[in-house]
Amino acid sequence: MTGSRMPRLVVVDDDNLLAEELAGLFTDVGYEVTGVANGARLGIALVDRTHPDVVVMDVRMDGMSGTEAAGVLQRRHPNVPVVLLSAYSDEGIRKAAQDVNVAAYLVKGCSAGELLSTVGSVIKLSQARRGKP
Amino acid sequence: MTLLPSGTGGPAGNGERASARLSARPGLAVVLAAPVSLVALCWLPRYAPADRLALGASLAAATVVVAAALGGLEGGERRGQAGPGPSPKKEVVAPRPAWADPAALSIDRWLARWPGVAGAGAISWWVARLGGAGLLSALAFGAAGVGHGAAPSALAALVVVALVLVSVSSYLRPLMAVALATVAAAGAVVTVAGIVALCRGRLTAALLPAAVGGPPGPALIAVHSATTVALLCLLAAGLLAVGPGGPKARGRGARWAMSAGAGTAVACWALAVPILVRAGGLSPAGVARLGGPRALTTALATVLGPLAGGDAAGMARGVVLVTCLAGAFGAVGAATGVAGKWLYDVRPARRGRLRPGAHDDGTTPALLARSSAPRHPALAAAGATGLLAGGVALVGPRPWLVVALGGLATGALALTALAPPSPGRRQRLPRLLRVAVALIWPLALVGALAGVGVWALVGAGGLAVAGVVAVRPRRARAALAEVFGPTHRQRAAQLERVAGTLAHKALPGLASALEALSAGEQLRLPATELAELRAAARPLEAALAGGPHAARQSRMSDALLEVFKQVARLAAAVEAVARVDTNRLEELVEVRVGALAHANRNLVDSQWRRRQLLDRTVRAAEEERARIAANLHDGPIQRLAALGLVLDRCRLRMDREDKDGARELVKRARTELSEEIRSLRQLMSELRPPILDEGGLEAALRDHLSSWSSASGIEVRLEAAPYGLLSLDSETVVYRVVQEALANVAKHSRAKLTTVTMSHSGNGVQIVVRDDGKGFDAPSQPDLLRGGHFGLVVMRERVELASGRFEIHSAPRTGTEVVAWLPTITAYRPVEVA
Numbered sequence: 001m002t003g004s005r006m007p008r009l010v011v012v013d014d015d016n017l018l019a020e021e022l023a024g025l026f027t028d029v030g031y032e033v034t035g036v037a038n039g040a041r042l043g044i045a046l047v048d049r050t051h052p053d054v055v056v057m058d059v060r061m062d063g064m065s066g067t068e069a070a071g072v073l074q075r076r077h078p079n080v081p082v083v084l085l086s087a088y089s090d091e092g093i094r095k096a097a098q099d100v101n102v103a104a105y106l107v108k109g110c111s112a113g114e115l116l117s118t119v120g121s122v123i124k125l126s127q128a129r130r131g132k133p
Numbered sequence: 134m135t136l137l138p139s140g141t142g143g144p145a146g147n148g149e150r151a152s153a154r155l156s157a158r159p160g161l162a163v164v165l166a167a168p169v170s171l172v173a174l175c176w177l178p179r180y181a182p183a184d185r186l187a188l189g190a191s192l193a194a195a196t197v198v199v200a201a202a203l204g205g206l207e208g209g210e211r212r213g214q215a216g217p218g219p220s221p222k223k224e225v226v227a228p229r230p231a232w233a234d235p236a237a238l239s240i241d242r243w244l245a246r247w248p249g250v251a252g253a254g255a256i257s258w259w260v261a262r263l264g265g266a267g268l269l270s271a272l273a274f275g276a277a278g279v280g281h282g283a284a285p286s287a288l289a290a291l292v293v294v295a296l297v298l299v300s301v302s303s304y305l306r307p308l309m310a311v312a313l314a315t316v317a318a319a320g321a322v323v324t325v326a327g328i329v330a331l332c333r334g335r336l337t338a339a340l341l342p343a344a345v346g347g348p349p350g351p352a353l354i355a356v357h358s359a360t361t362v363a364l365l366c367l368l369a370a371g372l373l374a375v376g377p378g379g380p381k382a383r384g385r386g387a388r389w390a391m392s393a394g395a396g397t398a399v400a401c402w403a404l405a406v407p408i409l410v411r412a413g414g415l416s417p418a419g420v421a422r423l424g425g426p427r428a429l430t431t432a433l434a435t436v437l438g439p440l441a442g443g444d445a446a447g448m449a450r451g452v453v454l455v456t457c458l459a460g461a462f463g464a465v466g467a468a469t470g471v472a473g474k475w476l477y478d479v480r481p482a483r484r485g486r487l488r489p490g491a492h493d494d495g496t497t498p499a500l501l502a503r504s505s506a507p508r509h510p511a512l513a514a515a516g517a518t519g520l521l522a523g524g525v526a527l528v529g530p531r532p533w534l535v536v537a538l539g540g541l542a543t544g545a546l547a548l549t550a551l552a553p554p555s556p557g558r559r560q561r562l563p564r565l566l567r568v569a570v571a572l573i574w575p576l577a578l579v580g581a582l583a584g585v586g587v588w589a590l591v592g593a594g595g596l597a598v599a600g601v602v603a604v605r606p607r608r609a610r611a612a613l614a615e616v617f618g619p620t621h622r623q624r625a626a627q628l629e630r631v632a633g634t635l636a637h638k639a640l641p642g643l644a645s646a647l648e649a650l651s652a653g654e655q656l657r658l659p660a661t662e663l664a665e666l667r668a669a670a671r672p673l674e675a676a677l678a679g680g681p682h683a684a685r686q687s688r689m690s691d692a693l694l695e696v697f698k699q700v701a702r703l704a705a706a707v708e709a710v711a712r713v714d715t716n717r718l719e720e721l722v723e724v725r726v727g728a729l730a731h732a733n734r735n736l737v738d739s740q741w742r743r744r745q746l747l748d749r750t751v752r753a754a755e756e757e758r759a760r761i762a763a764n765l766h767d768g769p770i771q772r773l774a775a776l777g778l779v780l781d782r783c784r785l786r787m788d789r790e791d792k793d794g795a796r797e798l799v800k801r802a803r804t805e806l807s808e809e810i811r812s813l814r815q816l817m818s819e820l821r822p823p824i825l826d827e828g829g830l831e832a833a834l835r836d837h838l839s840s841w842s843s844a845s846g847i848e849v850r851l852e853a854a855p856y857g858l859l860s861l862d863s864e865t866v867v868y869r870v871v872q873e874a875l876a877n878v879a880k881h882s883r884a885k886l887t888t889v890t891m892s893h894s895g896n897g898v899q900i901v902v903r904d905d906g907k908g909f910d911a912p913s914q915p916d917l918l919r920g921g922h923f924g925l926v927v928m929r930e931r932v933e934l935a936s937g938r939f940e941i942h943s944a945p946r947t948g949t950e951v952v953a954w955l956p957t958i959t960a961y962r963p964v965e966v967a
Contacts, residue, residue, distance in 0.1 A: 017771065017772065021778040028786070
């Protein structure tokens with residue numbers, strides 16, 4: 001990602017601590033965290049406003065779940081991939097996530113390397129689809 | 134003159150056959166005597182009519198003696214068989230001769246059209262009894278030289294009254310025994326004296342009547358001899374009859390001796406009379422004395438001379454007096470027995486049949502049971518008639534009447550004894566005799582009323598009747614009811630109606646009703662048929678109420694009436710059972726329906742409550758799990774995930790040799806780790822407070838109360854007294870109850886002060902959570918559920934599952950009191966301070 005614009009990223013998680021840590025991690029590795037939201041609706045609004053390259057979002061949140069929010073974002077911003085990060089590893093939730101075409105589904109507790117690798121891949125794939133280098 | 138007690142001598146009979154023989158032979162003797170006497174009466178053309186009448190009176194008196202003797206013998210037989218209280222084993226089957234069974238007579242049915250005939254016959258027997266007793270008593274007193282004129286008659290009247298009272302009163306039975314013993318002793322003395330005199334050759338002299346002047350001719354001697362022998366024979370037979378043990382005890386020879394004595398006496402009389410008549414030269418007075426008591430007394434005094442010396446005359450008078458009184462007593466017994474036979478039928482019971490005297494109305498005639506009941510009522514009746522005739526002859530006012538009565542009596546006796554073997558004629562004759570007797574006695578009474586001294590007899594009879602009515606009013610009513618009751622034919626018709634209704638209506642109806650009842654259908658008693666049966670049986674019952682004799686003409690009437698009674702009883706019982714069953718069934722159904730409805734309501738409520746509780750429990754469990762899951766999701770997992778990220782970032786910073794950055798992240802990680810440990814510990818405490826296990830219930834409560842008070846801002850006090858030892862489960866229940874109650878207080882009560890009290894109560898601990906809040910109307914359990922107060926319901930269920938009790942006391946503005954009681958494992962025992 002050197003020599004190009006830093007990927008822009010939005011973190012959506014109702015757990016503030018984890019959201020902060022996620023933002024700190026991505027910041028540490030060179031991402032531009034355009035915003036951290038502690039709820040799905042706030043996250044959607046943030047995406048509407050900042051148009052990030054990728055969204056890292058929790059699944060279980062008050063008000064609106066991450067899956068629902070991913071569906072909304074898919075309709076509004078089809079080019080913005082969403083990576084769901086959930087404490088659940090249930091197949092049912094994975095299936096629901098696939099139904100709304102999320103880019104990736106990761107279980108909380110995964111290593112930072114796995115998370116960064118997945119998010120990097122998603123961004124590359126997204127850019128490739130959009131024809132960007 | 135020796136008379137035999139006909140009804141008081143009581144040898145037990147040994148069977149019908151012996152009794153029949155005994156009754157037939159004296160009857161034959163009478164039969165022999167009667168025509169001879171009649172002929173004698175007709176062969177007295179050279180005597181004045183008065184003398185002929187006097188002679189006829191003597192003959193009648195002799196007949197009386199014979200009849201009384203017969204009554205005594207037969208009465209003894211009868212009484213032995215029908216005595217009071219015979220055990221069934223000792224009952225003798227005593228078939229009555231067909232000709233003596235009035236029930237079998239066709240003429241009975243004919244006569245029964247006029248009830249007064251039978252009734253008059255019955256009354257006649259009573260009159261015969263009384264009149265005979267009175268006459269014999271008068272004879273006795275006259276022979277003994279007691280008084281003059283009307284005095285013997287007055288004394289006789291008293292004797293009659295006394296005898297009647299004795300005969301009807303069981304309390305005077307010992308007197309009768311004493312009289313019998315006296316008679317027996319006197320007879321024995323006379324017999325012995327006669328034998329001694331005969332042996333000494335003085336009998337001829339003794340037999341010479343002093344009244345007859347001049348040297349006695351052979352004819353006169355023959356007459357006196359025959360008379361005396363006849364009297365002695367009668368006395369001997371009477372002694373045998375009344376002596377202890379009776380003919381049965383002494384065997385067949387004694388019975389033959391009695392029959393022979395009686396027969397000999399009659400034969401002697403029969404022989405003496407024509408001789409006396411043909412001898413001629415006797416004055417009428419002499420003839421009368423020959424047959425009178427004074428001649429007997431003189432003869433006895435002569436006979437007793439060798440034994441008694443100068444006292445022979447007195448002894449003879451005493452013997453005559455005693456024997457005549459006993460004879461009167463016997464006549465009374467005979468007449469009583471006959472009347473009883475007519476009134477009550479005291480025939481011995483046959484095996485397997487209804488016992489007379491065993492009527493369920495308790496009318497067992499004790500009087501009849503102990504009195505004699507001659508087999509031949511006509512004989513006794515004729516004897517009594519002769520007694521009256523003889524008495525009238527002695528007092529002498531109406532000779533023609535005496536002759537008429539004596540002739541009728543003799544004719545009756547003859548007819549009785551001459552009963553032909555033909556069944557049909559056998560059956561008719563006794564009834565004819567009864568008719569004759571029934572006619573005789575009214576005539577005799579009318580005639581006696583015109584005689585001198587007869588008023589005393591009439592008075593005595595009246596007194597005796599009054600005495601009977603006073604002593605035994607029921608018997609008197611029974612006699613009257615019998616006289617004026619329904620006729621035999623009417624009764625037969627009643628019986629037929631009852632039997633027909635029973636057989637064709639009542640019993641089939643009852644059977645159908647019972648079958649229907651057993652088949653489970655509703656009982657429908659044949660009410661119409663039963664009413665008809667009751668109506669048909671009512672006259673029969675009324676007839677039986679007058680005395681057992683009412684039904685005596687047919688044994689079936691007794692049995693039929695008993696059947697009717699049992700059927701009526703059965704119907705009443707069935708009806709009662711059905712009524713009780715129906716009523717009870719209806720009541721039971723009502724009660725059961727009510728109980729079932731109530732139980733059903735309770736069951737529905739209970740099921741609904743349980744379903745609610747189950748739903749609530751499941752929901753609560755799910756909620757609890759969800760809450761825990763959420764807590765785990767929101768708490769530990771997020772923090773651990775974040776911690777992992779922190780560590781990863783730390784590694785990245787260390788790779789970049791950003792030591793300060795790494796150190797910062799390590800420090801944060803340590804802080805978050807500590808926070809997470811605290812959070813997990815709190816979660817654990819919520820699931821199960823560890824202090825409950827480690828510090829006990831009281832400590833756990835204090836801990837919870839402290840935190841609760843801090844959170845709710847409501848002051849709380851814990852007052853805990855020693856209460857024993859609770860199981861761990863019960864401690865948890867108490868803790869949760871207090872926890873829930875406090876949660877409710879904080880949520881609803883607006884209280885300022887809450888008090889939690891734990892104290893010993895019974896074999897458990899009582900926990901009271903009381904607040905001073907606004908209170909509420911304590912609802913019932915279903916209302917709690919319907920109102921969604923699951924917390925209270927769960928509290929109650931928890932406590933009751935732990936074998937405890939749970940109550941809520943509350944009212945608006947009075948605060949709320951939650952009371953729970955739980956049993957302790959170890960009862961609390963206060964420490965006693967020495």
